[in-house]
Amino acid sequence: MADTARxxxxxxxxxxxxxxxxxxxxxxxxxxxxxxxxxxxGSGKSTFLRxxxxxxxxxxxxxxxxxxxxxxxxKGGRNHPASQRQVDHIRSELGMVFQSFNLWSxxxxxxxxxxxxxxxxxxxxxxxxxxxxxxxxxxxxxxxADSYPAHLSGxxxxxxxxxxxxxxxxxxxxxxxxxxxxDPELVGEVLRVMRALAExxxxxxxxxxxMSFARNVSNRVIFMKEGQIESSGxxxxxxxxxxxxxxRQFFGHFGG
Amino acid sequence: xxTLELLGFGSTGWGALLLAGAGITLAVTAAALAIxxxxxxxxxxxKLSGSVVARALGSAYTTVFRGIPxxxxxxxxxxxxxxxVTAIGQAMGYEGFLGLPSFIAGALAVGIxxxxxxAEVFRGAYLAVAKGELEAASAIGMNRALRFRRIIMxxxxxxxxxxxxxVWQLSLKDSALISVTGLAELMRTSQVAAxxxxxxxxxxxVGGALYLVLTSLSDQVFxxxxxxxxxxxxxxxxxx
Amino acid sequence: xxFDFLSSTxxxxxxxxxxxxxxxxxxxxxxxxxxxxILWMRVGGNRYxxxxxxxxxxxxxxxxxxxxxxxxxxxxxQFSFIRNGPLWPLLREPFVCAVLSLALCTAxxxxxxxxGGLRSxxxxxxxxxxxxxxxxxxxxxxxxxxxxxxxxxxxYSTEVVLMMKSTxxxxxxxxxxxxxxxxxxxxxxxxxxxxxxxxxxxxxxxxFIVLQAMALLEYSLSRHLRAPRQRARPEA
Numbered sequence: 001m002a003d004t005a006r007x008x009x010x011x012x013x014x015x016x017x018x019x020x021x022x023x024x025x026x027x028x029x030x031x032x033x034x035x036x037x038x039x040x041x042g043s044g045k046s047t048f049l050r051x052x053x054x055x056x057x058x059x060x061x062x063x064x065x066x067x068x069x070x071x072x073x074x075k076g077g078r079n080h081p082a083s084q085r086q087v088d089h090i091r092s093e094l095g096m097v098f099q100s101f102n103l104w105s106x107x108x109x110x111x112x113x114x115x116x117x118x119x120x121x122x123x124x125x126x127x128x129x130x131x132x133x134x135x136x137x138x139x140x141x142x143x144x145a146d147s148y149p150a151h152l153s154g155x156x157x158x159x160x161x162x163x164x165x166x167x168x169x170x171x172x173x174x175x176x177x178x179x180x181x182x183d184p185e186l187v188g189e190v191l192r193v194m195r196a197l198a199e200x201x202x203x204x205x206x207x208x209x210x211m212s213f214a215r216n217v218s219n220r221v222i223f224m225k226e227g228q229i230e231s232s233g234x235x236x237x238x239x240x241x242x243x244x245x246x247x248r249q250f251f252g253h254f255g256g
Numbered sequence: 257x258x259t260l261e262l263l264g265f266g267s268t269g270w271g272a273l274l275l276a277g278a279g280i281t282l283a284v285t286a287a288a289l290a291i292x293x294x295x296x297x298x299x300x301x302x303k304l305s306g307s308v309v310a311r312a313l314g315s316a317y318t319t320v321f322r323g324i325p326x327x328x329x330x331x332x333x334x335x336x337x338x339x340x341v342t343a344i345g346q347a348m349g350y351e352g353f354l355g356l357p358s359f360i361a362g363a364l365a366v367g368i369x370x371x372x373x374x375a376e377v378f379r380g381a382y383l384a385v386a387k388g389e390l391e392a393a394s395a396i397g398m399n400r401a402l403r404f405r406r407i408i409m410x411x412x413x414x415x416x417x418x419x420x421x422x423v424w425q426l427s428l429k430d431s432a433l434i435s436v437t438g439l440a441e442l443m444r445t446s447q448v449a450a451x452x453x454x455x456x457x458x459x460x461x462v463g464g465a466l467y468l469v470l471t472s473l474s475d476q477v478f479x480x481x482x483x484x485x486x487x488x489x490x491x492x493x494x495x496x
Numbered sequence: 497x498x499f500d501f502l503s504s505t506x507x508x509x510x511x512x513x514x515x516x517x518x519x520x521x522x523x524x525x526x527x528x529x530x531x532x533x534i535l536w537m538r539v540g541g542n543r544y545x546x547x548x549x550x551x552x553x554x555x556x557x558x559x560x561x562x563x564x565x566x567x568x569x570x571x572x573x574q575f576s577f578i579r580n581g582p583l584w585p586l587l588r589e590p591f592v593c594a595v596l597s598l599a600l601c602t603a604x605x606x607x608x609x610x611x612g613g614l615r616s617x618x619x620x621x622x623x624x625x626x627x628x629x630x631x632x633x634x635x636x637x638x639x640x641x642x643x644x645x646x647x648x649x650x651x652y653s654t655e656v657v658l659m660m661k662s663t664x665x666x667x668x669x670x671x672x673x674x675x676x677x678x679x680x681x682x683x684x685x686x687x688x689x690x691x692x693x694x695x696x697x698x699x700x701x702x703x704f705i706v707l708q709a710m711a712l713l714e715y716s717l718s719r720h721l722r723a724p725r726q727r728a729r730p731e732a
Contacts, residue, residue: 055391055394055395084400085399088397088398088399089397091394091395091396091397092396093397094395096396098391098395100388101388102389102391102392103392104389104407105386105389105411105488106410106411107488115406116396119398119402119406120402149488164392165396168397320696322657323661323699323704324661324695324696324699325661325662325664325675325699326661327675327679328664328695328696328699331688331692332688332689335686336688336689339688429560429561432560432561432562432563433562433665436668443560443562443563446563447566450566450570454574455574456567456573456574457570457571457572457575460563460566460567464555464559467558467560467563468555468559471558471559472558
């Protein structure tokens with residue numbers, strides 16, 4: 001199965017000191033899957049996402065991206081990636097969108113978007129610039145190419161961040177609560193971009209609180225509780241008759 | 257002799273020498289700042305490193321060279337350096353006293369001092385770089401060298417600018433102490449002029465005024481540089 | 497390491513310590529008072545006083561202390577009205593010239609530091625005081641000054657440490673404080689490193705004491721910023 005899945009994660013465990021945050025998470029994402037990861041704060045959803053692109057290092061478990069396993073080694077009793085080069089390579093195939101956008105403040109939007117393709121993928125600059133303009137147009141901020149991040153609204157910044165991640169032509173896009181830091185009226189424009197991406201067939205793993213997205217756009221919903229996957233399934237089932245009591249209680253807070 | 261003659265550029269005028277002194281002041285300060293930048297970067301790296309020993313050594317450097325009077329450090333470098341050079345000369349067969357050139361001694365001394373201030377400036381600037389931006393760089397697959405070159409360095413330079421302005425001003429004024437080595441910078445030239453004409457008040461006021469010119473010009477240069485560097489920061493107009 | 501030489505050097509240097517300490521204490525205290533005066537002129541509202549204060553700060557922060565000291569020491573003596581004036585017995589003393597010069601210099605830096613502290617006082621806290629009827633000197637004494645002092649303290653600590661180092665310049669106008677004595681020892685014995693180490697040690701100890709004193713002051717003034725002490729009894 002591992003070689004047909006875009007992303008395969010097996011039995012990830014992670015502790016911070018004495019606190020076990022992830023207690024054995026496994027997941028498989030096939031090409032085109034849009035998976036929403038829901039859960040209360042402290043359930044481990046963000047940590048799980050960050051373990052996938054190794055911003056956090058899991059204590060145990062396996063991660064396969066497009067059939068390639070991230071090689072790990074034991075160093076000083078702790079789990080550690082075996083090859084930094086492999087890590088950099090894998091990361092360049094995974095796109096990540098952060099809650100706080102994390103655009104590079106000293107570069108214009110255009111420069112932000114071409115930075116990865118030019119300096120990590122080493123592609124010719126002119127081609128990167130052309131593609132960048134196309135991407136910015138696609139996310140709806142074509143006119144902001146030469147502006148600096150600080151001059152954009154939150155929604156515009158997040159869309160720029162999505163364009164930046166897309167510029168790397170990733171196999172899987174990881175979204176870490178992409179709309180949580182946005183004012184309510186700006187959330188919609190970002191969700192629209194994400195929906196368009198999903199409809200184009202991008203494989204996406206989205207940690208979110210946006211129930212409408214989970215329900216209407218994703219094709220699988222995962223509910224995490226206390227470091228484990230409490231239940232998962234298709235949205236119709238999860239939000240309908242097939243909901244577990246825990247999940248029903250959870251999304252009840254969001255007005256269904 | 258009239259004031260105008262004394263300050264003028266004629267044969268009895270000290271004007272040219274004073275301006276030359278100001279030039280040497282600028283040169284020795286620039287040299288000191290360059291030396292200090294190298295030292296400061298090393299010490300900042302040490303203080304930011306994971307190694308306890310490195311951090312301790314870095315701390316010791318900044319504590320010592322910010323805590324000891326500049327004059328004492330100049331004496332150390334100048335007299336100590338001269339002794340060292342003389343010893344080397346004697347080892348190579350030259351008898352007699354060899355002095356460490358005062359420009360080098362002065363630049364080295366002020367450089368070592370400014371290095372300790374610059375270390376703090378670099379360290380603060382590094383810590384100010386948003387962690388999230390570095391994460392985004394990692395997430396996109398940049399390796400350490402790329403992250404350093406494309407994200408950390410440009411932002412450190414930008415955040416360090418105000419602090420560097422201060423260090424420059426500090427070093428400019430510290431350079432006056434190099435006069436004790438006999439270097440013909442502005443302080444020493446004023447002193448020599450004052451002493452030989454007995455017009456102490458005049459020449460120290462003029463010397464002071466020239467220093468004021470140097471510091472205000474420097475202020476403006478750094479202000480302009482900061483404004484340019486901050487064009488990427490939020491302005492009152494651009495906010496939505 | 498020649499311990500005999502080191503210890504005799506230390507003894508000689510420590511004998512000069514009272515001079516350093518006297519220079520330090522007098523210039524810091526006089527300078528502080530002067531700084532408050534300059535600050536009052538700067539924010540007082542009178543256009544001419546304010547301009548004078550601005551010029552004062554510009555001159556004393558923009559030029560090296562050494563040239564200021566030489567100006568006072570050599571320059572004043574040039575004028576007959578000073579030489580014949582009533583203050584001459586004082587002003588001819590190198591020690592007095594040094595203290596005067598140090599005080600004038602630190603007043604310039606300190607005035608700016610205090611002004612920064614003043615500007616950091618949150619306007620809403622002043623508004624609250626005004627709304628209960630406080631004004632004038634009472635307002636300054638009870639609200640503005642204490643808050644401004646807390647904000648200014650870190651920067652002022654740095655300035656005080658700098659003052660300790662600046663006393664070394666007095667050696668260049670023939671005051672025999674620690675650095676001056678050290679330089680004389682170096683030129684007699686040519687043993688630069690050992691003398692330097694002794695003198696450096698003395699200044700590092702002095703700085704440490706000053707820093708600890710300022711830290712203590714900061715600590716005692718910042719009680720309102722710290723978490724409340726744990727109570728033995730549960731809250732009612």
